[in-house]
Ligand SMILES: CC1=C(/C=C/C(C)=C/C=C/C(C)=C/C=O)C(C)(C)CCC1
């Protein structure tokens with residue numbers, strides 16, 4: 001494992017041509033662009049956690065059956081400061097860095113203070129985000145780095161805080177069909193409040209880009225959810241969306257803000273300020289994208305830790321959402337470099353195996369399938385705002401106030417009672433044939449959701465993104481068993497509960513990314529791309545290309561370089577076939593960089 005996780009990877013600055021075996025589909029034209037930690041030691045200093053490593057961008061450009069590989073470290077401010085000092089001088093998730101020991105007491109005191117509200121790192125190592133014509137390397141702090149997807153050069157440093165009041169943001173944004181971004185982040189103790197902020201960044205076409213406008217300037221908050229706790233907001237890595245809703249899990253894996261503010265002087269890392277409480281609940285928040293308001297109702301499930309949402313969709317008046325869930329936060333523990341260096345088979349057994357679970361949340365708590373809303377005035381007349389009257393899901397009813405009944409709350413309570421009257425305590429509110437997930441109504445009106453277990457041992461899930469937010473059938477993922485290192489690629493069929501697998505001795509696959517075929521009819525018409533790290537010195541690493549339907553190997557492109565196990569990325573399809581052929585080479589290159597195709601897969 002040492003070779004996979006611990007050794008610094010060399011950059012491959014010039015594109016190197018891969019040796020291809022098999023046949024790459026003629027329609028597959030574009031660049032697989034991925035991100036992940038590539039440097040784990042600087043000089044004599046080492047990072048403690050795999051998620052601290054310096055971001056190494058790499059790409060496989062597939063063109064007319066040929067594959068070229070290149071990689072380049074993100075030249076973040078963090079990277080530059082570390083290299084210049086020849087040691088780790090900027091703190092990361094699991095590693096707190098200290099200034100030059102010989103600095104005088106004043107600069108030390110100042111540094112201590114500046115760490116109270118830390119200026120987080122811009123070591124953007126987790127994912128790549130497509131924003132209109134632009135591409136960004138992302139992590140979970142407030143910083144992103146714009147990059148050139150073709151040359152992998154690092155461009156501007158972008159601070160989310162200039163556009164939206166957040167201190168943290170996920171590296172897993174969603175995209176709508178037009179490529180507009182929907183992401184969320186956490187605003188920590190801002191004006192006395194800590195909240196989860198959902199926001200949209202419009203994808204700008206080439207014309208806006210020509211005027212030098214940045215899509216980020218048009219970032220728009222569309223919903224904020226107050227955190228249950230001011231000083232220990234949930235840590236979350238991703239969230240789900242359906243066509244009309246957003247699903248956010250406020251899980252009991254919390255960042256202790258006071259601990260974070262004193263971590264520096266206490267000589268501990270920010271990771272040590274994260275804690276999981278198995279006695280707590282996981283609150284399920286559902287936000288209606290049309291009203292921009294949380295759906296009323298208190299939905300919760302048992303304590304769990306989710307990093308990756310897989311997909312979510314609306315069915316029969318419910319929201320079904322699929323996540324890879326752990327019983328505890330052991331995944332984070334396992335990725336400490338110390339754990340990764342041990343021999344997996346014995347010590348580092350995954351305390352809790354990741355499991356694909358399906359939850360169901362009822363959008364209405366009555367049988368009518370639509371939520372009956374009541375608005376009333378003193379005399380009990382139904383006063384309906386025109387906006388409500390115009391809504392298809394508003395059922396107009398005339399309520400006569402019972403004798404002596406005060407208007408106002410009591411009627412509302414009665415109406416509420418009527419709404420939920422149909423659902424007696426302890427009844428299961430989920431009437432969806434396709435799942436055994438339940439949502440039990442409790443006496444205080446809370447709804448306790450329990451999942452259907454679909455499949456164990458998978459992580460780094462991807463889908464055919466054209467089905468994001470809709471009914472879907474296939475999950476492509478890396479299979480992990482006794483270690484967090486993926487050993488296989490799996491295609492799980494939710495409908496038949498069966499799966500296909502790809503594996504090979506000494507091969508460690510990265511997240512499998514689905515690319516749809518141009519004339520796709522079925523959800524799985526396309527290919528799977530996965531960068532395969534090899535620990536067999538006789539076998540160089542390679543890009544694996546599988547047919548997504550049969551899960552058989554179409555081709556592989558060997559590259560004799562040091563390939564790092566990466567985290568996430570996206571595929572940038574070349575601009576349209578015809579356009580590509582006519583455009584002159586340099587424009588082809590530029591256009592390929594900012595191809596206007598649908599949102600990233
Ligand atoms: C630096 C830093 C952070 C970085 C977190 C990272 C880098 C998380 C990576 C998670 C991954 C890769 C999960 C994979 O499933 C926090 C905790 C947001 C806040 C404190 C400062």
Ligand SMILES: [Fe+2]
Nearest residue numbers: 172237308568
């Ligand atoms: Fe992730």
